[in-house]
Amino acid sequence: MKVFIPKQHGAWAMLVIPFILGMFAGGADVKHIPLFCGWLFLYLAAFPATMMVKKKNIVYYQKWVLVYGIPAVVFLLISVWLEPRLVFLGLPLFPLFLINLYYAKRNNDRALLNDIAAILVFSAGGLASFWMGAGKLDGEALFVFIQSALFFTGSAFYVKSMIREKKNNRFKLYSWGYHVFLPFVSLAAGAEWAVIGVVPSSLRAWFFHGRKLSIKTIGISELVNACFFMAVLIVFLLQT
Known part of the structure; x- marks a missing residue:
């Protein structure tokens, strides 16, 4: 049986990076293992669930919802048993999934x-990871x-401006405008010197737009940019 894996490559960075940042900020613990497994399988189950509502290959996607959903429930129940208050974090995420x-x-x-909506859900993984480590x-x-x-919203603006909306001048201005203010908003949110983690995002939004870059090149550059962002914030978190 061929394994069904979501092909949204950017989502993997969104899934992993906030979780890792929350773990560094709140303190790594063995309890993060079942939490991350549950978080991973929940994403894997959510993707075919969204495909089911399109009413195409329902039986196929229903099978994968069960294949991934059952271990997701098991691991998340273990996590909730270890930290019962995580339930209160999961409830606000449900309306975002409905979107x-x-x-x-x-x-x-x-x-x-x-x-x-998806970015907010993925970013909440950092809250869960922090809570599991710090207990609050x-x-x-x-x-x-x-x-x-903030970072991944900028990534969404940039990728759209380079691919689906590359001929949309209005969207280009939206992307540029967002990235003008991104470092300042990041700084206002407490980034201090770690604001340099989002500076490459602003630079690539301004200077790469209009260049003929392949989808693969855009994807790889975004992965590198995301890793840089993560590394800067980890250093900052370890010093605070």
């Missing part, structure tokens, strides 16, 4: 609002969440 289902049903998965949520947890959401 994803709505856009999937309308066959408009690439809508910016849909991307932002505080300003540092919120910092990880906000910085992750």
Whole structure:
């Protein structure tokens, strides 16, 4: 049986990076293992669930919802048993997932609002990871969440301006405008010198637009940019 793996490569960085940042900020613990496994399988189950609402190959996608959903439930139940208050974090994420289902049903998965809803869910992984390590949520947890959401929203603007919206001058201005303010908003959210983690995002949004870059090149450069962002924030978190 061929394994069904989502092909949205950018989502993998969104899944992993906030979680890692939350783990560094809150303190790594063996309890992160079942939490990450549950988080991973939840994403793997959520993707075929969004495909099911399109009413195409329902039986096929239903099978993969079960294949991934069952271990997701098992690992998340273990995590909730270890830290029961995580339930209160999961409840606000459900409406965001409904937004994803709505856009999937309308066959408009690439809508910016849909991307932002997914980014907020992925960024909340940092909150869960921090909570599991520190046993609480505080300003540092919120910092990880906000910085992750700001960074990946910028990535969404940039990728759209380079591919699907590359001929849309209005969207280009939206992307440029966002990236003008991104370092300042990041700084206002407590980044201090770690604001340099988002500076390459602004530079590539301005200087790469209009260049003929392949989708593969754009994807690889975004991965490198995301790794740079993560490395800078890890150093910053370890010093605070």
